[in-house]
Each structure stands twice: as C-alpha cells, then as structure tokens.
Amino acid sequence: MNRYHGGRVAENVLDFSVPVNPLGPPKHLIDILKRVIKDNVDTIIKYPDYEYSDLKKALAEFYNIKEQCVIPLNGAAEALYIVLAVYRPRNLIVVEPTFGDYREASYALGVRLTSIHYIENMDAFIFPLEPLLSISSNIARKSVILLSNPNNPTGSFIEVKYVREIAESFRESLIFVDEAFMDLSEKFRENALHLVEEYDNIVVVRSLTKSFSVPGLRMGFMHVCGKLSRILDLYRQPWNVNSIANHVFIELLSRFRDDMKEFLETSRRYIVLERSRVTSHLKYMRFVVYRSYAPYLLVRSHKFIAEEMNNMLMKYNIYVRDASSYTPLTKYFFRVAIRSKHDNDRFIEVMRKLFGDRNE
Ligand SMILES: Cc1ncc(COP(=O)(O)O)c(C=O)c1O
Numbered sequence: 001m002n003r004y005h006g007g008r009v010a011e012n013v014l015d016f017s018v019p020v021n022p023l024g025p026p027k028h029l030i031d032i033l034k035r036v037i038k039d040n041v042d043t044i045i046k047y048p049d050y051e052y053s054d055l056k057k058a059l060a061e062f063y064n065i066k067e068q069c070v071i072p073l074n075g076a077a078e079a080l081y082i083v084l085a086v087y088r089p090r091n092l093i094v095v096e097p098t099f100g101d102y103r104e105a106s107y108a109l110g111v112r113l114t115s116i117h118y119i120e121n122m123d124a125f126i127f128p129l130e131p132l133l134s135i136s137s138n139i140a141r142k143s144v145i146l147l148s149n150p151n152n153p154t155g156s157f158i159e160v161k162y163v164r165e166i167a168e169s170f171r172e173s174l175i176f177v178d179e180a181f182m183d184l185s186e187k188f189r190e191n192a193l194h195l196v197e198e199y200d201n202i203v204v205v206r207s208l209t210k211s212f213s214v215p216g217l218r219m220g221f222m223h224v225c226g227k228l229s230r231i232l233d234l235y236r237q238p239w240n241v242n243s244i245a246n247h248v249f250i251e252l253l254s255r256f257r258d259d260m261k262e263f264l265e266t267s268r269r270y271i272v273l274e275r276s277r278v279t280s281h282l283k284y285m286r287f288v289v290y291r292s293y294a295p296y297l298l299v300r301s302h303k304f305i306a307e308e309m310n311n312m313l314m315k316y317n318i319y320v321r322d323a324s325s326y327t328p329l330t331k332y333f334f335r336v337a338i339r340s341k342h343d344n345d346r347f348i349e350v351m352r353k354l355f356g357d358r359n360e
Helices: 027-039 041-045 053-063 077-087 100-109 129-133 160-169 193-197 227-235 243-255 257-284 306-314 341-355
Strands: 014-016 070-073 091-096 112-117 119-121 124-126 144-148 174-178 202-207 220-223 296-300 318-322 333-337
Touching: 014 333, 014 341, 027 041, 027 243, 041 243, 053 070, 053 243, 053 257, 070 077, 070 227, 077 100, 077 144, 077 174, 077 202, 077 220, 077 227, 091 100, 100 112, 129 160, 144 160, 160 174, 160 193, 193 202, 243 257, 257 296, 257 341, 306 318, 306 333, 306 341, 318 341
Parallel strands: 014 318, 091 112, 091 144, 144 174, 174 202
Antiparallel strands: 070 220, 119 124, 202 220, 296 333, 318 333
16 A cells, blocks of 8 residues: 655646645735744744634634534644544445545554445446445444545535435444535535534534645644534644644634635636636547546546556646546546646647547
C-alpha cells in the first residue's frame, strides 16, 4: 500500500491533479494573511485558543449551524483519524471508487474494510443505495459508513434523502459524510449539515481548504451534535489549527461574510460553465466523461492508460491525476480538476493536439 495524492509536481507545471476552487484564494484572504504576517506576526509565539471559541462562532455563523456542534480541523483530512480513534469501529464501510484516505486509514488502524461499489452506467456512477442498505446489521453494527459527497473521484452526488435513509437504517453505525467539495457543487443546498441536529449518528465534514483554495494553509471542521461531539472535540489534538489559519478564517468569515458567500456562489457558477466546456471537448475527442457535480471530472480513455497520457501531457507541462489508485478503477481512468478558463483552454488545446483523433 502506497500513499498517493495529486499535487506533487514542479512549479512550472499546470497541475490538473488537485481540485480546489479555481477562483481562489479570494483577495480578502490574501490581504488578511499578509497583514497577519506583516503587522501581527507575534501571533505565532502564542498558542492558539485550544477551545477555538471565536473560530467556532465564525464557522457556525457562516454555515448557519450550531456553534456547540462545530469541531475545527486542520483540513478535512484530519476528521477521519479523530473519528476512528474515538469511535473505534468494528468495520469501515466504503462505497468505491472513493477518496483513497479511507482505505489507507483502515490499513493504518487495522480496521476491517467492507467495500461496495458504485454502479457504472454509461457515463455516470450511480450510488448503490440498495446494496448498501442490504448490508447485514451484524456487519453494520458499531461500524463507520463513509460517504464522500460529491464523491471523489467520480463527482457523483448522493441525495440527502439517501443519507437520511442510511442513518435511519443503521442506527447503531456512525455515518461519516465527507462534504469536502460541497461548497463548490451546484447541489450545495442539498447538504447534510442540518441532519446532524436530528441524527446523533451523523458526522458531516467540510473543507475550507478546498472552498477557499488554501491547501498550504488548511482549514476544515466537523459538524456533529450530542455526546459524541463533546468527546470528538476533547480528543482532537489541542492546538490542531495553527494561529495563522485561526486568525485568517475568523476575520474572513466574520468581517467579509457576505462577500465570501457571494464568492462561493460565483465560484459554483464558474465551475458549472467550465466543467461543461471541458466535458464537451473531451467527449468530442471520444473520451468517456462521467457526470460530475464537483470541481473535477472523472474521464476514461478507450486507448491510452493514464500513465502514458501523463507522459505525453508532461511534455507540455500538464499533469492530470492518474485515477487507477482508486479501487476498483482500471489504468484507463484519470481525473481532471477544473481550473481557470485560461488554464482549461491550454489543457483543451494540448489534449486536441495529442488525442484529437487518436483516442478511438
Ligand atoms: C473527499 C476528500 N475529503 C477530504 C480531503 C482533504 O481535505 P483537506 O485538504 O481540507 O484536508 C480531500 C482531499 O483531496 C478529499 O478529496
């Protein structure tokens, strides 16, 4: 088992392997960050408030959720490890292909993995609700069911009524809904944040790293209510969010709340338009492009394996995410992040040059 994520490329490469907000980071965020470093750098010689009271309040107000149910994170990736350490599940139930960290966490912590598969249907991956609901209660009891929504890498969307049905059916399981890309999806209104107040067996995870395009700064949170919330908050690392990220996001989300809501709305509209443009071009080149509600596209070639494609693309300093590490995808799958119009134009131009009429 190897750890494999996108993003490990040289500076001059157009990196289509890491999906984040193509319009970010917003100017207000950069301005706040510069000001912290220039005028307030002393912030790093103090421990941040380990209760993160102001950050919880800023996140809760921005997302219209309950402050006492918010657990700040150093990026969404931290959530699963805290949940597994605290909940100690008998099984991890995953719906694959999905985010690779879920499998890696199961190996790292020695938790048995039960995998069911999305149903590939022409150019969409369909969520296997019935197969999931028919998992025996013996396997599901005291297990964590991991749902990535919209799903990485397929971009498929799980209806909120399905999340509710899963939580109802498996009362003795914990439903972990990873909404890392939700802020950047046109389906963002159908999120599961509010379900947490109704179901104490649902944890929702968000990534502001993705929403505001700051993978090097990092920010995320869990939304979970009831007894579990207090225990998860108690068992995260005490100063998991560094002082700079803490300061930047408190100011960004409280002082510029309306601007940032508008920024996310503009980003979603931009992603929809660019994704549809890239999709049409790739389809025209005879690639299979799967229906996506996320800032990326899962694509399959009939002829070239992803590694070969990257070798060819890298001659033009372009890099996509080889998706063959996502069980059970084959070597012919790759994932393309939606970037700025300018970068997408370059991607399309190079793809046409390389594969325009050769991908039959
Ligand atoms: C589904 C999913 N969840 C979580 C993460 C990690 O997010 P963050 O960078 O905020 O830790 C990723 C990163 O790619 C992801 O794809």
